[in-house]
Amino acid sequence: xxxxxxxxxxxxxxxxxxxxxxxxxxxxxxxxxxxxxxxxxxxxxxxxxxxxxxxxxxxxxxxxxxxxxxxxxxxxxxxxxxxxxxxxxxxxxxxxxxxxxxxxxxxxxxxxxxxxxxxxxxxxxxxxxxxxxxxxxxxxxxxxxxxxxxxxxxxxxxxxxxxxxxxxxxxxxxxxxxxxxxxxxxxxxxxxxxxxxxxxxxxxxxxxxxxxxxxxxxxxxxxxxxxxxxxxxxxxxxxxxxxxxxxxxxxxxxxxxxxxxxxxxxxxxxxxxxxxxxxxxxxxxxxxxxxxxxxxxxxxxxxxxxxxxxxxxxxxxxxxxxxxxxxxxxxxxxxxxxxxxxxxxxxxxxxxxxxxxxxxxxxxxxxxxxxxxxxxxxxxxxxxxxxxxxxxxxxxxxxxxxxxxxxxxxxxxxxxxxxxxxxxxxxxxxxxxxxxxxxxxxxxxxxxxxxxxxxxxxxxxxxxxxxxxxx
Amino acid sequence: xxxxxxxxxxxxxxxxxxxxxxxxxxxxxxxxxxxxxxxxxxxxxxxxxxxxxxxxxxxxxxxxxxxxxxxxxxxxxxxxxxxxxxxxxxxxxxxxxxxxxxxxxxxxxxxxxxxxxxxxxxxxxxxxxxxxxxxxxxxxxxxxxxxxxxxxxxxxxxxxxxxxxxxxxxxxxxxxxxxxxxxxxxxxxxxxxxxxxxxxxxxxxxxxxxxxxxxxxxxxxxxxxxxxxxxxxxxxxxxxxxxxxxxxxxxxxxxxxxxxxxxxxxxxxxxxxxxxxxxxxxxxxxxxxxxxxxxxxxxxxxxxxxxxxxxxxxxxxxxxxxxxxxxxxxxxxxxxxxxxxxxxxxxxxxxxxxxxxxxxxxxxxxxxxxxxxxxxxxxxxxxxxxxxxxxxx
Numbered sequence: 097x098x099x100x101x102x103x104x105x106x107x108x109x110x111x112x113x114x115x116x117x118x119x120x121x122x123x124x125x126x127x128x129x130x131x132x133x134x135x136x137x138x139x140x141x142x143x144x145x146x147x148x149x150x151x152x153x154x155x156x157x158x159x160x161x162x163x164x165x166x167x168x169x170x171x172x173x174x175x176x177x178x179x180x181x182x183x184x185x186x187x188x189x190x191x192x193x194x195x196x197x198x199x200x201x202x203x204x205x206x207x208x209x210x211x212x213x214x215x216x217x218x219x220x221x222x223x224x225x226x227x228x229x230x231x232x233x234x235x236x237x238x239x240x241x242x243x244x245x246x247x248x249x250x251x252x253x254x255x256x257x258x259x260x261x262x263x264x265x266x267x268x269x270x271x272x273x274x275x276x277x278x279x280x281x282x283x284x285x286x287x288x289x290x291x292x293x294x295x296x297x298x299x300x301x302x303x304x305x306x307x308x309x310x311x312x313x314x315x316x317x318x319x320x321x322x323x324x325x326x327x328x329x330x331x332x333x334x335x336x337x338x339x340x341x342x343x344x345x346x347x348x349x350x351x352x353x354x355x356x357x358x359x360x361x362x363x364x365x366x367x368x369x370x371x372x373x374x375x376x377x378x379x380x381x382x383x384x385x386x387x388x389x390x391x392x393x394x395x396x397x398x399x400x401x402x403x404x405x406x407x408x409x410x411x412x413x414x415x416x417x418x419x420x421x422x423x424x425x426x427x428x429x430x431x432x433x434x435x436x437x438x439x440x441x442x443x444x445x446x447x448x449x450x451x452x453x454x455x456x457x458x459x460x461x462x463x464x465x466x467x468x469x470x471x472x473x474x475x476x477x478x479x480x481x482x483x484x485x486x487x488x489x490x491x492x493x494x495x496x497x498x499x500x501x502x503x504x505x506x507x508x509x510x511x512x513x514x515x516x517x518x519x520x521x522x523x524x525x526x527x528x529x530x531x532x533x534x535x536x537x538x539x540x541x542x543x544x545x546x547x548x549x550x551x552x553x554x555x556x557x558x559x560x561x562x563x564x565x566x567x
Numbered sequence: 568x569x570x571x572x573x574x575x576x577x578x579x580x581x582x583x584x585x586x587x588x589x590x591x592x593x594x595x596x597x598x599x600x601x602x603x604x605x606x607x608x609x610x611x612x613x614x615x616x617x618x619x620x621x622x623x624x625x626x627x628x629x630x631x632x633x634x635x636x637x638x639x640x641x642x643x644x645x646x647x648x649x650x651x652x653x654x655x656x657x658x659x660x661x662x663x664x665x666x667x668x669x670x671x672x673x674x675x676x677x678x679x680x681x682x683x684x685x686x687x688x689x690x691x692x693x694x695x696x697x698x699x700x701x702x703x704x705x706x707x708x709x710x711x712x713x714x715x716x717x718x719x720x721x722x723x724x725x726x727x728x729x730x731x732x733x734x735x736x737x738x739x740x741x742x743x744x745x746x747x748x749x750x751x752x753x754x755x756x757x758x759x760x761x762x763x764x765x766x767x768x769x770x771x772x773x774x775x776x777x778x779x780x781x782x783x784x785x786x787x788x789x790x791x792x793x794x795x796x797x798x799x800x801x802x803x804x805x806x807x808x809x810x811x812x813x814x815x816x817x818x819x820x821x822x823x824x825x826x827x828x829x830x831x832x833x834x835x836x837x838x839x840x841x842x843x844x845x846x847x848x849x850x851x852x853x854x855x856x857x858x859x860x861x862x863x864x865x866x867x868x869x870x871x872x873x874x875x876x877x878x879x880x881x882x883x884x885x886x887x888x889x890x891x892x893x894x895x896x897x898x899x900x901x902x903x904x905x906x907x908x909x910x911x912x913x914x915x916x917x918x919x920x921x922x923x924x925x926x927x928x929x930x931x932x933x934x935x936x937x938x939x940x941x942x943x944x945x946x947x948x949x950x951x952x953x954x955x956x957x958x959x960x
Contacts, residue, residue, distance in 0.1 A: 438699050438703065452700060465820050467818070475813070476820070497716045497824050498713070499708070500768065500769035501706055502766060503708055504706050510768075510769070511709070515824070524819060528704060551700075558700050
C-alpha cells in the first residue's frame with residue numbers, strides 16, 4: 097500500500113480585499129479577497145510552513161526525500177528543496193529535488209514522489225509546493241492570484257489515501273507564461289487560454305484516466321480541478337458530466353486566490369480535510385498539459401481529523417489595508433535604502449545552520465539549561481561540550497519582553513523586536529515578531545516560530561526564524 | 568589583593584564642547600580636550616610617558632594608537648588603543664591607572680573620543696556584528712526598551728506611570744544640562760514635552776534617548792603620592808570595577824531584564840576598594856550611564872541608591888535632583904552630552920573631577936567629597952564604575 101500519509105497547508109495571514117486593487121486603478125473588482133505573502137515571505141518560506149504543518153507530530157527520521165515545486169522559486173540556481181529540508185530538520189542523507197517552470201510543477205513533484213515510493217526506492221517522501229506569482233499591475237491577474245503553499249507526505253504505510261491511478265498529457269501551448277526576463281505573468285487571449293489550453297487538456301487527461309479505470313462521473317465523491325479563476329472549473333466539470341453542486345471542490349479563488357503550482361495540492365488537502373473513508377477523489381492540474389490522479393480515502397483518515405488545515409488557515413487572517421503596502425511587500429516600489437546592513441557570509445551560515453536554519457538549541461546534560469544559539473560552554477554550569485541538541489522550531493513560547501521600534505527601518509515599521517522564552521527549557525530567543533498587529537503585542541503573549549526571509553546581502557537570500565502570534 | 572585606593576590621582580582634565588561638531592574633525596576635538604588638560608595639569612606634551620586611547624568606531628582599519636599619536640604628535644612613547652563598548656573611555660583611564668599604579672610610568676594620559684556625526688546615521692546603529700541574521704534590526708533603543716517593558720510589567724507600572732517616571736528623569740537631566748556650557752543640549756524641557764515626544768522604540772520616546780554627539784575628553788594621571796607636586800587639589804581614584812556579561816543577554820537564559828549584574832558587580836568591586844558600605848549615604852554625587860532614561864532608573868537600583876523596584880519613589884521625591892539627597896547626572900548626563908562612546912566615561916569623570924574641586928559654577932554640589940562615574944555598554948553587556956575622592960584615605 098502506498099499513498100498520502102499526511103498533508104499540510106499554509107496560507108499567509110494577510111488578505112487583501114480585491115476592491116483595494118480596483119480602487120487603486122479605477123477598474124472593476126472581481127470581488128472577494130486574496131491572500132498576500134508578508135514582506136518576509138517567499139515561496140520557499142511558505143513551502144517550509146506547509147512542510148512543518150505536514151510533518152507535525154510525525155517521525156522526521158523516516159523521511160527519505162523532499163521535493164520543492166514552484167514557478168516562483170527564489171533561486172534560479174541553488175536547490176530550494178535542500179533549504180526546506182534543513183529548515184524542517186530532516187536528515188542529511190535524503191533525496192532533495194526542485195520542480196519548476198510549470199503550473200504543473202506541484203503535481204509533477206507529486207507524481208515523481210509516488211513513483212519513487214511505489215517503486216520501493218524510498219519509503220517516505222515529502223512534496224512541498226508554493227507559489228507567489230505576480231500579476232501585472234492593473235490586470236485581473238493581480239486580483240485573482242493568491243499566495244500559499246501545500247505539502248504532502250507520501251509513504252508506503254499508514255496512508256490516509258491511496259493512489260489508484262495517474263495519467264498525464266503533455267501539450268506545448270503558449271497560453272500562460274513568463275520568460276526568464278519577465279516579472280509578471282503573461283497570457284495570450286482569454287478564449288485561447290480557456291478553450292484550447294485549459295479545457296481541452298483537462299478533458300483529455302481526466303477522460304483518459306477515467307476510461308482506463310472504467311469509472312463514470314458518479315463514482316467520484318469529490319472532483320478537484322485546478323482552476324485559473326472562480327468559474328472555469330465549473331464549465332469543465334459540467335461538460336465532463338460532474339454535478340458541480342455536490343462533487344466539485346471549491347477552488348478557493350474568492351477567499352484565497354489562484355496560488356499557482358501549489359493550488360492542486362492545496363485543494364487536494366482541503367478535500368482530504370473533509371473526506372470520509374472510502375471516498376474516491378479525482379485530482380487534475382493544468383499547465384502545458386494535465387496531470388490527473390485517482391485517489392481513494394482509507395480508514396486512517398479518522399486519525400488525522402482535526403489536525404488543522406485549510407479551513408483554519410482561511411479563518412486566521414489579517415487585512416492588508418493599502419495597495420501601497422502590497423507593492424512594498426512584493427518589492428514593486430523602492431523604499432529608502434537600509435543604512436546599516438548585516439554582514440553576509442556564506443561560510444558562517446553554512447557553519448551555523450544547525451541552529452540558524454534547523455533552529456536547534458542545546459540542552460546541557462549536566463544542569464539541564466537550554467540555550468539558543470547552541471553554546472559549547474554552558475551559561476549555567478560552564479560544562480564544556482556537554483549538550484544535546486533540541487529542536488526549538490516546533491516549540492511554543494511566550495513574549496518575555498518586547499519593543500516596537502521606529503528606528504530599525506524595514507518594509508513595515510514599527511519593527512517588533514521580542515525576547516521569547518521557549519517552552520523548551522526556558523530557552524531565550526531574540527527574534528522579530530511578524531504577522532502581527534504591533535498594538536496587540538503584550539508580555540506573556542503566546543507565540544510560535546516561523547521561518548522567514550531576512551535579507552539579500554551578499555547577493556543570496558538569508559533565511560532565519562521569527563515569532564508570530566500563535567495562529 | 569592589595570587595595571587600589573589612592574594609588575592614582577587625576578591632576579589634569581580636559582573636555583571639548585560636545586555636540587554636532589560638523590566643523591571639527593576627531594583630531595580637532597582631541598587637541599581641544601588634551602591642551603585643556605595639559606594646561607590644567609601644568610605639564611608639557613613631552614612630559615607624557617605613556618598614553619591610552621579609547622574609541623569604538625574604528626574608521627581606520629587597524630587604527631591602534633595612531634589616532635592619538637597623529638593629532639598630538641605623541642611619538643616615541645607607548646600608546647595603546649582600548650575598546651570595551653560604552654565603557655571604552657572609562658577603560659582607557661582604568662588601564663592607564665594600572666600602569667601608573669605599578670610604578671611603570673609617572674605621568675600617563677587617557678583619551679577618549681568618538682565622531683558619530685560623520686556616519687550619516689542618526690543613532691548608535693543597528694546590530695550587525697555577530698552573525699548574518701542573528702542581530703536583525705536590533706537597535707540600541709530597542710534593547711533598552713526591552714528593559715522598560717519588562718520593568719513596568721514586573722513592578723506593576725502602567726505604561727502611563729512608567730513613562731511619566733522616565734520623563735521626570737529626562738526633565739531633571741535637561742535642567743542640569745542647561746547649566747553646562749559644554750553640553751550638546753543646553754535647554755530645559757517640560758514633562759509634557761517629554762511625554763508627547765515621538766516614539767523611537769516603544770515605550771521609549773525621543774526624550775528618553777540620549778543625544779547622538781561628537782566629543783572628546785582627556786585625563787592626565789600620576790601616582791597618588793606624587794599628585795600634590797602637580798596641584799593642591801588632585802582627585803584620587805578610590806576604586807575601579809569592571810564586569811562583563813554575555814555578548815547578547817537577549818539569548819541568555821534567565822536574564823531578568825529589570826537589573827544588570829554587570830553594574831552590580833562593577834560597583835561591588837569599586838565600593839570594596841573605596842571602602843564604601845552604604846553608597847546612598849557615602850557618595851555625594853554620581854554621573855551615570857543614562858543612554859536611555861530607563862537605564863538611569865535601573866542604575867539607581869543596581870548601584871544601591873534605591874531599593875529594588877522602588878526607584879520610582881526616589882524619582883518622585885526628587886532624590887537625584889541637583890538639590891536632592893544624592894544628585895545624579897549633575898552635568899546633564901548622556902541625555903544632554905550625547906554619547907560619543909569612547910569619550911563618555913572620561914566626560915563623566917571630568918564632571919566629578921570639577922565638582923570635587925569645587926570649580927563648578929551654578930551646578931556645584933556643596934561639600935562634595937566623593938563622586939561616582941558609571942558606564943554601561945553593550946546591550947547591556949559590560950559596565951565600569953569608578954569612585955573618586957578629593958582627599959587621601
